[in-house]
Amino acid sequence: MSLPRITVWNEGRHEKTNPVVQKIYPAGMHQVIADYLRADGYQVQTATLDEPEHGLTEAVLEQTDVLTWWGHLAHDQVSDEIVQRVYERVMNGMGLVVLHSGHFSKIFKRLMGTSCDLKWREAGEKERIWVVEPSHPIAAGLGEYFEIEHEEMYGEHFDIPAPDALVLVSWFKGGEIFRSGCCYHRGRGRIFYFRPGHETYPTYHHPQVQRVIKNGVNWVAPVGTPQITFGHRPQPLEPLTT
Amino acid sequence: MSLPRITVWNEGRHEKTNPVVQKIYPAGMHQVIADYLRADGYQVQTATLDEPEHGLTEAVLEQTDVLTWWGHLAHDQVSDEIVQRVYERVMNGMGLVVLHSGHFSKIFKRLMGTSCDLKWREAGEKERIWVVEPSHPIAAGLGEYFEIEHEEMYGEHFDIPAPDALVLVSWFKGGEIFRSGCCYHRGRGRIFYFRPGHETYPTYHHPQVQRVIKNGVNWVAPVGTPQITFGHRPQPLEPLTT
Amino acid sequence: MSLPRITVWNEGRHEKTNPVVQKIYPAGMHQVIADYLRADGYQVQTATLDEPEHGLTEAVLEQTDVLTWWGHLAHDQVSDEIVQRVYERVMNGMGLVVLHSGHFSKIFKRLMGTSCDLKWREAGEKERIWVVEPSHPIAAGLGEYFEIEHEEMYGEHFDIPAPDALVLVSWFKGGEIFRSGCCYHRGRGRIFYFRPGHETYPTYHHPQVQRVIKNGVNWVAPVGTPQITFGHRPQPLEPLTT
Amino acid sequence: MSLPRITVWNEGRHEKTNPVVQKIYPAGMHQVIADYLRADGYQVQTATLDEPEHGLTEAVLEQTDVLTWWGHLAHDQVSDEIVQRVYERVMNGMGLVVLHSGHFSKIFKRLMGTSCDLKWREAGEKERIWVVEPSHPIAAGLGEYFEIEHEEMYGEHFDIPAPDALVLVSWFKGGEIFRSGCCYHRGRGRIFYFRPGHETYPTYHHPQVQRVIKNGVNWVAPVGTPQITFGHRPQPLEPLTT
Numbered sequence: 001m002s003l004p005r006i007t008v009w010n011e012g013r014h015e016k017t018n019p020v021v022q023k024i025y026p027a028g029m030h031q032v033i034a035d036y037l038r039a040d041g042y043q044v045q046t047a048t049l050d051e052p053e054h055g056l057t058e059a060v061l062e063q064t065d066v067l068t069w070w071g072h073l074a075h076d077q078v079s080d081e082i083v084q085r086v087y088e089r090v091m092n093g094m095g096l097v098v099l100h101s102g103h104f105s106k107i108f109k110r111l112m113g114t115s116c117d118l119k120w121r122e123a124g125e126k127e128r129i130w131v132v133e134p135s136h137p138i139a140a141g142l143g144e145y146f147e148i149e150h151e152e153m154y155g156e157h158f159d160i161p162a163p164d165a166l167v168l169v170s171w172f173k174g175g176e177i178f179r180s181g182c183c184y185h186r187g188r189g190r191i192f193y194f195r196p197g198h199e200t201y202p203t204y205h206h207p208q209v210q211r212v213i214k215n216g217v218n219w220v221a222p223v224g225t226p227q228i229t230f231g232h233r234p235q236p237l238e239p240l241t242t
Numbered sequence: 243m244s245l246p247r248i249t250v251w252n253e254g255r256h257e258k259t260n261p262v263v264q265k266i267y268p269a270g271m272h273q274v275i276a277d278y279l280r281a282d283g284y285q286v287q288t289a290t291l292d293e294p295e296h297g298l299t300e301a302v303l304e305q306t307d308v309l310t311w312w313g314h315l316a317h318d319q320v321s322d323e324i325v326q327r328v329y330e331r332v333m334n335g336m337g338l339v340v341l342h343s344g345h346f347s348k349i350f351k352r353l354m355g356t357s358c359d360l361k362w363r364e365a366g367e368k369e370r371i372w373v374v375e376p377s378h379p380i381a382a383g384l385g386e387y388f389e390i391e392h393e394e395m396y397g398e399h400f401d402i403p404a405p406d407a408l409v410l411v412s413w414f415k416g417g418e419i420f421r422s423g424c425c426y427h428r429g430r431g432r433i434f435y436f437r438p439g440h441e442t443y444p445t446y447h448h449p450q451v452q453r454v455i456k457n458g459v460n461w462v463a464p465v466g467t468p469q470i471t472f473g474h475r476p477q478p479l480e481p482l483t484t
Numbered sequence: 485m486s487l488p489r490i491t492v493w494n495e496g497r498h499e500k501t502n503p504v505v506q507k508i509y510p511a512g513m514h515q516v517i518a519d520y521l522r523a524d525g526y527q528v529q530t531a532t533l534d535e536p537e538h539g540l541t542e543a544v545l546e547q548t549d550v551l552t553w554w555g556h557l558a559h560d561q562v563s564d565e566i567v568q569r570v571y572e573r574v575m576n577g578m579g580l581v582v583l584h585s586g587h588f589s590k591i592f593k594r595l596m597g598t599s600c601d602l603k604w605r606e607a608g609e610k611e612r613i614w615v616v617e618p619s620h621p622i623a624a625g626l627g628e629y630f631e632i633e634h635e636e637m638y639g640e641h642f643d644i645p646a647p648d649a650l651v652l653v654s655w656f657k658g659g660e661i662f663r664s665g666c667c668y669h670r671g672r673g674r675i676f677y678f679r680p681g682h683e684t685y686p687t688y689h690h691p692q693v694q695r696v697i698k699n700g701v702n703w704v705a706p707v708g709t710p711q712i713t714f715g716h717r718p719q720p721l722e723p724l725t726t
Numbered sequence: 727m728s729l730p731r732i733t734v735w736n737e738g739r740h741e742k743t744n745p746v747v748q749k750i751y752p753a754g755m756h757q758v759i760a761d762y763l764r765a766d767g768y769q770v771q772t773a774t775l776d777e778p779e780h781g782l783t784e785a786v787l788e789q790t791d792v793l794t795w796w797g798h799l800a801h802d803q804v805s806d807e808i809v810q811r812v813y814e815r816v817m818n819g820m821g822l823v824v825l826h827s828g829h830f831s832k833i834f835k836r837l838m839g840t841s842c843d844l845k846w847r848e849a850g851e852k853e854r855i856w857v858v859e860p861s862h863p864i865a866a867g868l869g870e871y872f873e874i875e876h877e878e879m880y881g882e883h884f885d886i887p888a889p890d891a892l893v894l895v896s897w898f899k900g901g902e903i904f905r906s907g908c909c910y911h912r913g914r915g916r917i918f919y920f921r922p923g924h925e926t927y928p929t930y931h932h933p934q935v936q937r938v939i940k941n942g943v944n945w946v947a948p949v950g951t952p953q954i955t956f957g958h959r960p961q962p963l964e965p966l967t968t
Contacts, residue, residue, distance in 0.1 A: 091357065091401075093861065113355035113403075114429055115333060117472040125482050128963065130640045130661050131952055135819065135911045140949040144641060153478075156614045157470045157628060159333075159429055161355075162650065164404055164891065165911070169640070169653060171661045173964070175479030177614050177653050185861045185891070187356055187401055223866040226857055228399045230359040236395075237417030237854065238899070240367050335619065370721065372882045372903050373710055377577065377669045382707040386883060398856045398895070399870060407648065407669070408888065411895060411903050415722070419856050419897045427619045427649070465624040468615055479612065480657070575841060575885075597839035597887075598913055599817060601956040609966050637962075641954045643817075643913055645839075646890055659963030671840050671885055712883045714843040720879075720900030724851050 004065035004095065004221035005043045008034045009056065011071040012048035014199040021199045029070060029197075032204045033213060040214060049074055054082050061089050066217045069108070070197065072101035083107050091187035095220025097213065100197030103158075108193070111186055112160050118178070119155035125173040127151040127196065129180055129208075138167040138181055138192065138215045146208040152198035154178045160193070168212070170195060181212065188225045192216035246307035246337065246463035247285045250276045251298065253313040254290035256441040263441045271312060271439075271446050278452045279459065291316055296324050303331050308459045311350070312439065314343035325349050333429035337462025339455065342439030345400075350435070353428055354402050360420070361397035367415040369393040369438065371422055371450075380409040380423055380434065380457045388450040394440035396420045402435070410454070412437060423454065430467045434458035488549035488579065488705035489527045492518045493540065495555040496532035498683040505683045513554060513681075516688045517697060524698060533558055538566050545573050550701045553592070554681065556585035567591050575671035579704025581697065584681030587642075592677070595670055596644050602662070603639035609657040611635040611680065613664055613692075622651040622665055622676065622699045630692040636682035638662045644677070652696070654679060665696065672709045676700035730791035730821065730947035731769045734760045735782065737797040738774035740925040747925045755796060755923075758930045759939060766940060775800055780808050787815050792943045795834070796923065798827035809833050817913035821946025823939065826923030829884075834919070837912050838886050844904070845881035851899040853877040853922065855906055855934075864893040864907055864918065864941045872934040878924035880904045886919070894938070896921060907938065914951045918942035 010030035014021040025032055034044040045064075047055025049071070061067075067086065071078065083106045090096050090111065098108045103116045127148045131139045155176030161184075168181025180195035194212055196203045203209055252272035256263040267274055272288045279286045287306075289297025291313070303309075309328065313320065325348045332338050332353065340350045345358045369390045373381045397418030403426070410423025422437035436454055438445045445451055494514035498505040509516055518528045529548075531539025533555070545551075551570065555562065567590045574580050574595065582592045587600045611632045615623045639660030645668075652665025664679035678696055680687045687693055736756035740747040751758055760770040771790075773781025775797070787793075793812065797804065809832045816822050816837065824834045829842045853874045857865045881902030887910070894907025906921035920938055923929045930936065 111355045113353045115472075119472060119475045121475045121478065123476075123478060123482055125478070126964075128659055132640050132642070132663065133646060133911055134641055134914045134951045134954055135916050135949075136951075137949045139951050142952050144952055144954060153475070155475060156616050156653070157472075157618055158616070159470070159472070161403060161426070161428060162406055162617060166646065166650065169661050169663075171655060171659060173478070173480065173482055175612055175655060176475075177655045177661050179616065179653075184403070185859055186403060188860045190861050223861075223863045225860045225862075225865050226868050226870055228401070228860055228870060230357075230361060230399075230401070233361045233363045233395070233397060233416075233418075234365075236363065236365060236367070236415070238415065238852075240365055240415055368722075370901055374882050374884070374905060375669055375888060376672045376709045376712055376883055377674050377707075378709075379707045381709050384710050386710055386712060398858050399860055400858070404859060404892065408892065411882070411905075413897060413901060413903045417854055417897060419895050419903050421858060421895075427617055430618045432619050465619075465621045467618045467620075467623050468626050468628055470618055470628060480610075595839045597837045599956075603956060603959045605959045605962065607960075607962060607966055609962070637959070639959065641956075643954070643956070645887060645910070645912060648888055657962070657964065657966055660959075668887070670887060712885070714841075714845060714883075714885070717845045717847045717879070717881060717902075718849075720847065720849060720851070722899065722901040724849055724899055 003042050004217060005063055006037055006066045006068065006217055007060060007064040008044060008046045008068045009070065010046065010048050011074050012050060013073050024202045029199065029204050033068065036210045037214065037217065049077060054078060056082050056086065061085060064094060066095035066097065066221055068097040068099060068213070069102045069105060070099045071105045072199065075105050078106055083110065087111070090189035090191065093188040093222040093225055095189060095222060096191045097216045097220060098191065098193045100195060103193065111191060114161060115159045118158045119176065121153040121174060123153065123174065124150040125153055128171040130169050130171065131167065132169050133165055133167045136165055136167045137219045138183065138212065140215050141211050142208060148196055148203060148206060150201050151196055151203060154195055183219065188228060190220040192220050245284050246459060247305055248279055248308045248310065248459055249302060249306040250286060250288045250310045251312065252288065252290050253316055254292060255315050266444045271441065274446045275310065275455060279456065282456060291319060296320060298324050298328060303327060306336060308337035308339065308463055310339040310341060311344045311347060312341045313347045314441065317347050320348055325352065332431035332433065335430040335464040335467055337431060337464060338433045339458045339462060340433065340435045342437060345435065353433060356403060357401045360400045361418065363395040363416060365395065365416065366392040367395055370413040372411050372413065373409065374411050375407055375409045378407055378409045379461045380425065380454065382457050383453050384450060390438055390445060390448060392443050393438055393445060396437055425461065430470060432462040434462050487526050488701060489547055490521055490550045490552065490701055491544060491548040492528060492530045492552045493554065494530065494532050495558050496534060497557050508686045513683065513688050517552065520694045521698065521701065533561060538562060540566050540570060545569060548578060550579040550581065550705055552581040552583060553586045553589060554583045555589045556683065559589050562590055567594065574673035574675065577672040577706040577709055579673060579706060580675045581700045581704060582675065582677045584679060587677065595675060598645060599643045602642045603660065605637040605658060607637065607658065608634040609637055612655040613652050614655065615651065616653050617649055617651045620649055620651045621703045622667065622696065624699050625695050626692060632680055632687060632690060634685050635680055635687060638679055667703065672712060674704040676704050729768050730943060731789055732763055732792045732794065732943055733786060733790040734770060734772045734794045735796065736772065736774050737800055738776060739799050750928045755925065755930050759794065762936045763940065763943065775803060780804060782808050782812060787811060790820060792821035792823065792947055794823040794825060794939070795828045795831060796825045797831045798925065801831050804832055809836065813837070816915035816917065819914040819948040819951055821915060821948060822917045823942045823946060824917065824919045826921060829919065837917060840887060841885045844884045845902065847879040847900060849879065849900065850876040851879055854897040855894050856897065857893065858895050859891055859893045862891055862893045863945045864909065864938065866941050867937050868934060874922055874929060874932060876927050877922055877929060880921055909945065914954060916946040918946050
């Protein structure tokens with residue numbers, strides 16, 4: 001099977017205003033993610049909030065097998081029309097990888113049906129991410145756990161539907177735990193939520209974080225699922241009278 | 243534990259215009275459901291679309307532990323404000339039993355995050371409902387299967403998230419199958435979807451259909467779940483420096 | 485519904501030889517668990533390894549709706565015949581609550597089909613147990629989390645099938661996490677695994693630990709599930725020729 | 727990723743004694759399955775019950791990424807030692823595809839922890855297999871359903887743990903339904919159960935049945951999951967005193 005075509009979407013606002021973020025991600029965090037995936041052979045394009053149609057035109061999405069999503073400050077500025085467009089693409093098979101603060105994006109909340117709320121703290125504390133479903137493709141190439149030296153804390157309760165597969169759970173120094181790697185089947189598409197990625201830490205440079213993103217892209221990639229039809233079926237498949 | 247207080251909601255339009263439905267449900271299908279539950283000792287009120295606020299005022303919902311929902315013709319006429327009110331109640335622990343064509347209600351689609359679409363046929367064919375998770379409370383008091391002599395067909399693919407527990411699967415004479423008894427945890431609430439109940443058949447008089455509705459009410463009833471808080475936690479639970 | 489009849493099973497060996505354990509549980513840890521449940525109105529009997537048939541005669545099991553299981557040192561001394569007897573009871577509807585080191589009992593491994601292995605450390609460290617499925621009956625009456633000041637650590641990977649519902653996840657001071665409250669449907673029975681309970685700490689005196697055990701007992705209690713039949717069905721339910 | 731190396735295991739007894747089976751599968755049903763997979767580029771070997779060690783020597787299993795299993799008459803003649811060998815391989819990452827009457831094999835029952843019993847009828851009736859999770863790799867390349875003109879019936883209740891993903895559900899002419907495509911994560915391995923394949927029908931020549939087997943092989947194939955370690959961890963990952 002050929003590799004999926006990826007669009008890495010980024011809100012891209014922190015990078016414009018925050019010197020700390022600019023230093024870690026001079027070309028935007030989308031470029032770090034895209035470069036990593038390109039180096040692995042994927043065909044990758046990027047898109048950001050401030051482009052026309054947020055960079056997610058019909059043409060772009062038609063050539064996108066997997067979309068990754070990072071947003072934080074400006075969820076409300078993503079137009080409902082584009083959200084609807086992405087939603088329909090997911091329902092029809094496009095994979096979606098939702099990163100970190102994307103938990104509060106319109107598209108993720110719409111797909112989950114819940115508030116997607118959580119607890120959080122910015123204290124640069126240690127996060128240790130444990131694999132709890134080692135046979136899952138999301139765990140490919142990882143060890144039993146990996147550590148991120150400094151991260152924002154996200155804590156339970158995370159108001160999501162129980163994942164179809166829970167692969168990663170985080171331990172935080174400050175006392176919380178979090179379901180950090182969550183897999184969903186929705187419509188004809190698949191969704192992977194991955195927790196780490198606060199903008200003021202170099203998380204997307206972390207080799208194992210990158211590996212999980214790649215695994216996520218592979219897992220949500222369309223696999224030639226059947227076309228589904230709905231609605232009126234006046235003609236039974238079997239005779240009703242015997 | 244005391245029995246949950248139930249509100250049986252019905253669109254109630256077919257009963258006003260269709261003589262076939264009027265004959266089967268002279269006082270509305272909500273009355274048949276309510277009477278069955280009352281006979282079993284539950285405290286039950288009813289509410290319908292054409293009442294002010296669709297009968298679902300703040301006061302009514304505050305005294306409702308479990309809401310059952312039947313709608314079909316007029317999903318669009320349910321006001322977004324009331325849908326939001328019900329949604330918030332479910333997120334905060336109120337149980338919800340969604341019946342038959344309620345699969346296309348605003349509240350169910352919102353909670354599921356998917357289209358909730360399906361195939362259908364009105365041919366009065368036989369439905370046989372099989373228990374596939376016999377240890378689940380939804381299966382209490384049932385046999386291995388039960389039959390409904392004449393029903394509308396609903397066929398897969400049913401575009402829902404895979405249920406947290408799948409308890410019932412239907413066989414239809416015309417050749418289709420359907421996931422008919424689906425359990426969900428969402429927020430602090432629980433949701434049970436139950437397939438049968440086309441308005442032109444006496445389905446809600448059927449003893450085993452009634453039993454499943456009662457089991458559903460019991461299963462979704464609030465159990466004293468914890469109050470959940472979200473948001474900023476500047477203070478760690480454990481010291482961050484060692 | 486009447487309360488389930490409970491049998492609290494305990495290996496009971498630590499209590500005979502270890503003064504630390506004797507001080508915490510002078511009459512055995514089974515008595516502390518049984519007393520708590522009795523005070524709540526349940527009909528409870530106890531049984532231990534060193535009784536004839538480990539206290540689990542046919543007669544005892546026939547009057548048992550829910551069995552709780554604590555074992556550690558002597559899993560191998562539980563006879564295969566009694567394990568088979570308990571297994572058949574679970575398959576036919578008896579609830580089972582497996583506590584702490586019971587994860588390595590013959591009955592739990594048999595029911596899970598996996599090794600049920602894990603990491604462990606005895607350092608009396610702090611455990612904080614988080615609720616991740618607040619609408620589940622196992623979470624009734626709890627807060628968002630509760631703490632056990634000193635406990636043995638159990639760490640992932642815990643080699644179990646993904647639970648049908650995951651309700652509790654533990655944080656440990658020493659850096660690990662653990663899926664601590666796990667619900668399973670198996671055959672006509674239900675199983676709840678609950679992590680805490682090392683013999684040298686007063687864990688079963690802890691009010692919230694006791695509450696979870698009670699919730700577990702209630703959740704696994706039989707609900708009048710259907711009798712299931714298997715095997716040859718030469719006669720189709722529907723005519724095969726049309 | 728390179729294609730997995732497959733071993734197709736077959737009991738191979740019906741083919742020796744039953745002329746009907748011999749006519750459909752002159753070289754054994756394992757050859758039909760193996761030839762299909764080879765034509766698709768997979769490296770495939772076969773093994774049967776009557777070979778030494780049932781053809782499943784340590785050497786063979788070490789070179790096996792995915793094992794497919796068909797057995798029926800002689801489950802009891804599979805030695806416990808070989809079952810244990812296969813079990814350990816699955817726990818350490820080898821994929822397993824269990825076909826049809828393999829539901830009653832020692833290895834499948836061991837991995838599931840339940841009886842794996844079901845209802846059955848040999849009447850050559852029509853089976854229609856519906857896709858209920860279209861985004862799952864098991865559904866790749868299928869339509870919304872496919873039909874097998876003549877098959878043995880398997881009916882619920884099928885006494886298995888609820889699958890981690892349920893992808894296919896069968897409709898039978900005679901009135902039953904069955905969970906026909908069931909995915910499991912167990913240990914570091916994955917297991918796919920696929921229902922069709924009675925020996926007296928040409929089921930394994932059916933293009934869509936072959937496609938599902940190929941999808942199953944791909945889905946259970948090892949993905950480089952982490953090595954897992956268990957046991958004593960006297961050294962905490964974080965300091966316990968602060």
